[in-house]
Amino acid sequence: MTKITPGATIGILGGGQLARMLALSCAQLGLKTHIFSPVADDPAFDVSAKKTQADFLDESALNDFARSVDIITYEFENVPARTAQVLESLRPVRPNPKVLALTQDRLIEKQFIRRLEAQTAEFSNITDIHSLKQALNLIGYPSILKTRRLGYDGKGQAKVTDQTDLEQVYASFNGADCILEGFVNFSKEISVVAARSLDGMFSAYDICENVHENHILSTTLVPAAIKESTAQAAIHIAQKIAEAADYVGIFAVEMFVVGAHESLIINEIAPRVHNSGHWTLGGAVTSQFEQHIRAIAGWPLGSTQRLGVKVSMQNLIGHDCEQWNKLLSSEGSLHLYGKKESRPGRKMGHFTKIHL
Numbered sequence: 001m002t003k004i005t006p007g008a009t010i011g012i013l014g015g016g017q018l019a020r021m022l023a024l025s026c027a028q029l030g031l032k033t034h035i036f037s038p039v040a041d042d043p044a045f046d047v048s049a050k051k052t053q054a055d056f057l058d059e060s061a062l063n064d065f066a067r068s069v070d071i072i073t074y075e076f077e078n079v080p081a082r083t084a085q086v087l088e089s090l091r092p093v094r095p096n097p098k099v100l101a102l103t104q105d106r107l108i109e110k111q112f113i114r115r116l117e118a119q120t121a122e123f124s125n126i127t128d129i130h131s132l133k134q135a136l137n138l139i140g141y142p143s144i145l146k147t148r149r150l151g152y153d154g155k156g157q158a159k160v161t162d163q164t165d166l167e168q169v170y171a172s173f174n175g176a177d178c179i180l181e182g183f184v185n186f187s188k189e190i191s192v193v194a195a196r197s198l199d200g201m202f203s204a205y206d207i208c209e210n211v212h213e214n215h216i217l218s219t220t221l222v223p224a225a226i227k228e229s230t231a232q233a234a235i236h237i238a239q240k241i242a243e244a245a246d247y248v249g250i251f252a253v254e255m256f257v258v259g260a261h262e263s264l265i266i267n268e269i270a271p272r273v274h275n276s277g278h279w280t281l282g283g284a285v286t287s288q289f290e291q292h293i294r295a296i297a298g299w300p301l302g303s304t305q306r307l308g309v310k311v312s313m314q315n316l317i318g319h320d321c322e323q324w325n326k327l328l329s330s331e332g333s334l335h336l337y338g339k340k341e342s343r344p345g346r347k348m349g350h351f352t353k354i355h356l
């Protein structure tokens with residue numbers, strides 16, 4: 001298994017803020033980066049000496065990219081299977097692309113989680129309006145209809161209540177493969193951000209408590225206000241997932257906490273650095289970005305120790321970033337992603353506060 005040394009080049013698929021923060025960590029560790037993204041003004045291009053702007057299915061560009069780097073990683077889970085196949089034949093791709101197949105499809109992901117004896121919401125595969133009606137009979141109202149693939153931040157989802165015009169909602173999914181999920185009446189949303197190294201060491205950060213607005217992460221507070229036994233159970237599930245997937249790198253597991261007993265229901269696995277882990281940049285000894293690079297490089301993992309009694313991270317979404325000047329005068333650290341245009345729902349930056 002290839003381990004690299006300082007001076008090596010990490011190829012990163014995707015050029016958004018996650019790739020940008022990964023590239024900055026590479027620079028800190030004396031590594032070079034090469035960003036591959038189809039989007040000309042992606043923010044990671046600004047912080048990397050080598051860049052390729054090409055389609056993810058452009059095999060000639062993928063070949064040149066792979067040959068110019070030592071190992072390859074990605075900032076998003078929707079890397080096309082063919083892209084991963086081409087790259088894997090030339091250089092180590094970490095995390096191992098088999099995990100993409102597990103996490104790109106909500107049905108396969110939930111089946112995988114259940115096999116590990118962890119809980120998910122009730123779910124059913126939906127192939128047509130009849131299977132939707134049958135699933136509703138079993139799962140009941142309210143439920144959430146979700147596309148199996150390519151949904152994020154609440155996109156590709158619709159809540160179904162007994163008032164919903166089923167035919168109309170199903171038609172709005174344009175025949176996409178879907179699942180129906182039971183609605184979980186959670187008291188909290190949490191996530192485990194953790195890493196597994198090339199030699200199988202596992203290390204998790206403190207549990208994050210996440211608040212979403214309009215399905216988009218708004219704030220993360222660490223540590224989550226949950227029982228110690230719940231935190232340990234959440235970390236145990238994350239470790240089982242990492243081991244079963246032979247995972248290398250940072251990943252996040254999003255969970256719902258339910259009832260006074262704080263049962264855990266797994267919502268999603270993200271095979272990458274994650275928005276709920278942004279607090280670690282300044283809020284922990286090793287940021288999730290550095291930890292990811294250490295893991296995929298084959299280096300020892302760093303300390304996940306939190307640096308304050310509490311750490312909070314607020315996402316700056318859309319016009320929120322116009323407060324940059326005001327935020328600079330308040331206590332905390334401002335991170336702006338350098339995106340040219342702010343649009344509603346677009347993640348423009350974040351602000352971290354360490355409560356000593």
Ligand code: AMP
Pocket residue numbers: 121144151152153154155181182183184185189212215254267268
């Ligand atoms: P997702 O795209 O699946 O991560 O969903 C985005 C957000 O929608 C989650 O963070 C929850 O706030 C909410 N959500 C998703 N699935 C469910 C569910 N089965 N029950 C209740 N809320 C959900």
